[in-house]
Amino acid sequence: MTELTILMPCLDEAETLEAVIVKAKGFLARTGIKGEVLISDNGSTDGSQELARSLGARVVHAPQKGYGAALIAGIEAAKGTYIIMGDSDDSYDFSQLDGFVEKLRAGADLVMGNRFAGGIAKGAMPPLHRYLGNPVLSTIGRVFFRTPVGDFHCGLRGFNRASIQKLGLNTPGMQFASEMVIKATLADMRIEEVPTTLSPDGRSRPPHLRSWRDGWLHLKLLLTFAPHWLFYYPGLAFLAVGMALFTLLVSGPVTVGGVTFDIAALILGSALILVGFQMACFYALARLFSVRFKLLPSSPRFERLSNWITVDKACQFGGVFLASGIIAAVGSVMMWAGAGWGDLDPSIIARPAVFAVVMGSLGVQSITAGFLWGLLGQSVGDTAETEAKAGKLAQA
Numbered sequence: 001m002t003e004l005t006i007l008m009p010c011l012d013e014a015e016t017l018e019a020v021i022v023k024a025k026g027f028l029a030r031t032g033i034k035g036e037v038l039i040s041d042n043g044s045t046d047g048s049q050e051l052a053r054s055l056g057a058r059v060v061h062a063p064q065k066g067y068g069a070a071l072i073a074g075i076e077a078a079k080g081t082y083i084i085m086g087d088s089d090d091s092y093d094f095s096q097l098d099g100f101v102e103k104l105r106a107g108a109d110l111v112m113g114n115r116f117a118g119g120i121a122k123g124a125m126p127p128l129h130r131y132l133g134n135p136v137l138s139t140i141g142r143v144f145f146r147t148p149v150g151d152f153h154c155g156l157r158g159f160n161r162a163s164i165q166k167l168g169l170n171t172p173g174m175q176f177a178s179e180m181v182i183k184a185t186l187a188d189m190r191i192e193e194v195p196t197t198l199s200p201d202g203r204s205r206p207p208h209l210r211s212w213r214d215g216w217l218h219l220k221l222l223l224t225f226a227p228h229w230l231f232y233y234p235g236l237a238f239l240a241v242g243m244a245l246f247t248l249l250v251s252g253p254v255t256v257g258g259v260t261f262d263i264a265a266l267i268l269g270s271a272l273i274l275v276g277f278q279m280a281c282f283y284a285l286a287r288l289f290s291v292r293f294k295l296l297p298s299s300p301r302f303e304r305l306s307n308w309i310t311v312d313k314a315c316q317f318g319g320v321f322l323a324s325g326i327i328a329a330v331g332s333v334m335m336w337a338g339a340g341w342g343d344l345d346p347s348i349i350a351r352p353a354v355f356a357v358v359m360g361s362l363g364v365q366s367i368t369a370g371f372l373w374g375l376l377g378q379s380v381g382d383t384a385e386t387e388a389k390a391g392k393l394a395q396a
Contacts, residue, residue, distance in 0.1 A: 004028070004035035004101065005080030005161070008088035009062075009070035011042040014051055016090040016202040021055045024094040033101065039088070040074030042066070068176025072169060075161060084158040089201035091124060092156040099194035100158035109163040109189035112149050112181070113156035113196030124198045126211070133215050137222070141178065144226040147185040149193065153177050153218070156196050163189060174214040175221045182225050186297055225296065227286040235279030238272045245269025246358070250351055263350050270358045277362055281369040284309070288376050306377070314370020318363040325360030328352045 006024040010017065017039070024037045037057040041049050042065060049059050062073035071085060082104045086092040092113070103111045120130060138152040155177065167183040169176065184191055201207065223230045245261075246269040248254050253262040288306060290296035332352040336344060 001081070002034055002036055002079040003081050004033050005038050005074075005078035005083045006035060006094060006097070007038045007040060007071065007074045007078060007083050007085040009042060009067055009074065009085075010039050010044055010048050010052070010088045011070070012044045012046045012048060012205075013088040013203070014044070014046040014048045015204060017048055017051050017088055018055060019090045019202060020086075020088050020092075020094055021052060021057050025056060027095045027097050030095075031098065031101070035080055036078075038074055038078055040070045040077070042070040064172055066172035066176075067174050068169070068179070069172040071176060072172075075164065075169075078161055081161060082158060083161050083164075084156070086156040087201070089203050089207070091199050091201040093197060093199070097158070100156075103192045103194065104158050104160060107190060108158075108192045109160050110180070110184045110191045111158040112151065112191065112193050113154040114149075114151040114193045115154050115196050115198040116151055117193070118195030118197045120198045121200060123200045128211055133211065137178075137215065137218050140219070140222055141181065144222055144229050145182055145185045147181055148191055149181055149185075151193075151196075152181055154196060159184075171221065173217055174209060175217040178218045178221050182222070186225070188297075225290075227283050227290065227296075231279045231283035231286060235276045235283060238276030238279065240276075242269045242272030242274075242276055246273055250355060252351075253347070263347060266351070266354055270354050273358055274361050274365075278365060281365060285369065285372055285376060288373060292376060309370075309373055311370045311374040314366050314373065318366030318370065320363075321359045321366060322363030325356045325358070325363060328356035328359060332356060 006028070008020060021037055028035045028037075039048070039052040039057050039059045040062050041059055042062050052059050060073060060077040062070040074085070075083060082101070084097055084100050086094060100111045115125070134151065134153055138150060141147055141149065141152045157180075164180065164184070167180070167187060169179055169183065171179040181191070245265055249261060249266040249269065253260050255261075284305070287296070287302060291298045291302065332349060335349060335352065
């Protein structure tokens with residue numbers, strides 16, 4: 001039985017492939033570990049495949065382009081119980097993997113390298129990545145997901161193959177690195193770190209990484225798996241500020257420290273209420289969707305919320321909002337009629353009009369979000385049966 005697969009994604013890495021394969025095979029020989037060196041090739045045209053085979057490595061072809069796609073294909077083809085993956089550009093030392101193997105054997109599901117703890121050689125990492133990109137994204141990851149990882153994007157990491165396969169990783173690009181850490185954390189897997197050194201890569205060509213594009217892809221993935229940070233917390237903040245402004249100003253202007261807050265501040269408060277409420281609805285819907293399709297784990301608090309929210313309750317609350325808005329709108333029209341349909345003082349007519357707009361909008365949002373909640377909450381039956389029913393409905 002093969003204990004360890006040392007996996008390297010490859011796209012035109014002939015310049016450095018020999019060095020990394022020799023180091024990896026040397027590590028296996030030194031430690032006596034029964035293992036293999038696996039190259040997941042992403043369509044090299046520089047002879048990397050033949051070179052790898054001549055050095056005793058196994059080569060698999062990854063048909064889909066991308067760093068993540070190459071690693072997914074390699075993980076699928078690997079024979080080892082454990083996998084240690086790393087870039088094939090000779091920036092990581094494959095002859096010193098003892099710490100990874102030790103922690104994997106001790107039961108860790110994912111062992112991350114930490115370049116900031118192990119040391120980054122001069123010229124090995126661009127200043128933009130070292131002092132901005134990696135620290136910021138890693139901090140966001142720790143705050144959002146409470147993951148015990150100091151270097152989210154270290155390319156050298158080891159993992160239990162069976163554990164990682166349960167996560168259903170499917171990101172084809174560079175953000176695969178973040179997806180693995182996020183999903184492992186959400187699945188409550190055991191994650192540990194090993195200090196790792198980073199050296200300048202041995203290639204004469206530029207790296208495949210594109211700083212701003214790939215940084216945005218990583219940030220987007222972090223936000224996608226954190227709907228509470230993307231929708232819930234900002235929505236609550238907007239609602240709190242909006243409600244405070246709206247409550248203070250809906251009955252008339254307010255002067256604080258010689259500054260008078262009037263219609264403009266009331267309109268701002270109204271906008272914040274609508275945006276905040278919409279974001280809170282988005283959070284609930286996004287969380288229901290992600291739990292239903294097993295993208296995120298559930299929680300006792302969310303289960304209580306999902307059991308409490310129904311289409312009927314959403315329609316009831318929405319109906320109250322709508323009724324309030326309609327009453328305010330009718331009052332505004334009557335006020336206008338009482339003035340002979342002529343010009344009105346904006347500071348007077350604007351208040352009931354703004355109240356009507358806010359209440360009516362909240363009513364519509366509540367009802368529509370409630371029906372969408374009900375749709376997402378429908379039980380999903382057998383796929384074939386569902387498709388057959390959909391086909392009959394389409395024909396009808």
